[in-house]
Amino acid sequence: MNKLINDPANVVSDALRGVAAAHPELRVDHEQHIVYRGDAPVRGKVGLISGGGSGHEPLHAGFVGPGMLDAACAGEIFTSPVPDQIVAATKAVDGGAGVLHIVKNYTGDVMNFEMAAEIAEAETGVAVTAVVTDDDVAVQDSLYTAGRRGVGVTVLLEKIAGAAADQGRPLDEVAAVARKVNANGRSMGVALTSCTVPAAGKPTFDLPDGQMEVGIGIHGEPGRRRVPTAPAAEIAEMLVGPILADLDFTGDSGVIAFVNGMGATPLLELYVVYHEVAAILGKAGIPIARSLVGPYITSLDMAGCSVTLLKADDDLLRLWDAPVRTPALRWGV
Structure with missing residues (x-):
């Protein structure tokens, strides 16, 4: 196992110390493993909290700041944050308008x-x-879930709901926007390699050379099926086809198209995949209104990618375009 770490037992704590050093505009509770926007709580604004196991960076701590989250709770690698963390974060970001989890x-x-x-x-x-969030079309159930897994739509939802909260919308309206994003988004992923959890020191599952897992989750769960490695055009079809079969994405407003890297795939390859995704959508008569390409919800050092499509409307696009200032997403400021 070759990794840029010290002690595997301390990798989350060490990473959060790095977050604090690199982003002094944030506030990090090192005891509770919570990252806050520096001005939280913001009076009169709905507070937004998310969190989950570490190893998916920049999700969630990289999305803390104006226009997105007020706090992110970091669990251990691929392990949920505990209730005490979430309670502390909820209390700390309450500005009097309620809190969205x-x-x-x-x-x-x-x-x-x-x-x-x-x-x-x-x-x-x-x-x-x-x-x-439960946007993964690959499975109904997995090792970790009852029902569909929450994956790429989570990134888009945090951005869009964060913008709604920053506009001063009340809790019920921010929650309604978040539910609309989840209802109108679908995702599917593929792995070219497994990932290695530092404490385990070995790949989570065995994937021979020349094989890939289609329909994987973000914790190294095996996919829907294992097939021979294919060109990017065929992989894009394997991912986009089930998404389009699951939801009608036609409409004048188009989609937000998100091609995500799983952690070890270079941007060069992600743009190759995006080109193929765009071609498939063009043939299907689905316009792309906005795009996002890059490693935003990862699985440690897994090679592979996921595709997320979100059916857009005018309100969702305005919220997507609204200013955001976080370590991992930043525009309009």
Whole structure:
């Protein structure tokens, strides 16, 4: 195992110290492993919290700041944050307008966020609403979920809901926007290699040379099927086809098209895939309104990619275009 780490047991703590050093505009609670925007809580604004296991960077800590999240709770590698973390973050970002929890559909995440919401509401009276992302068309259930997994749509939802909150929309409206994003987004991914959890020191699953896993999750879960490695054009078809079969993406406003790297795939290859995705959508008569290409929800050192499509409308596009200032997404400022 060749990794740029010190002690595998301390990799999350060490990384958060790096976040704090690199981004002094953020506030990091090193004891609780929580990253806050520096001006939280913002009075009169709905607070947005997300979180999950570490190893998916920049999700979630890289999306903390104006226009996105108010706080991110970092669990251990591929492990949900615990309720105490989420309760502390909920209390800390409550500016009087309530708090939205953005939760990926993994069993531990859902359970711990639900427990934390109940505790925070009982102790402080803060209004908490949760929106669960479940956009992965590859499976109905996996090793980690009951139902579809929350994957790439989570990034788009955090951006769009964050913009709605920064506009001063009330909690019920911000939650409604978040639910609309989740309902109108679909994703699917492929792995060319497994990933290696530092504490384990070996690949999570065996993937021989010349083979790839289609329909993988972000924790190194095996995919829908294993097939021979194919050219990018064929891989794009394998990913986009099931997405288009699952939801009608036609419409005048088009889609936000997101090609995501799983951690070890260079941008050169992601743009090759994006070109193929754009060609498939063009043939299907689906216009691309906005695009995002890069490693934004990763699986440590896994090679591969995922494709996310979000059916857009005028409001969602305005919220997508709104200013954002975070370590991993930044425009309009």
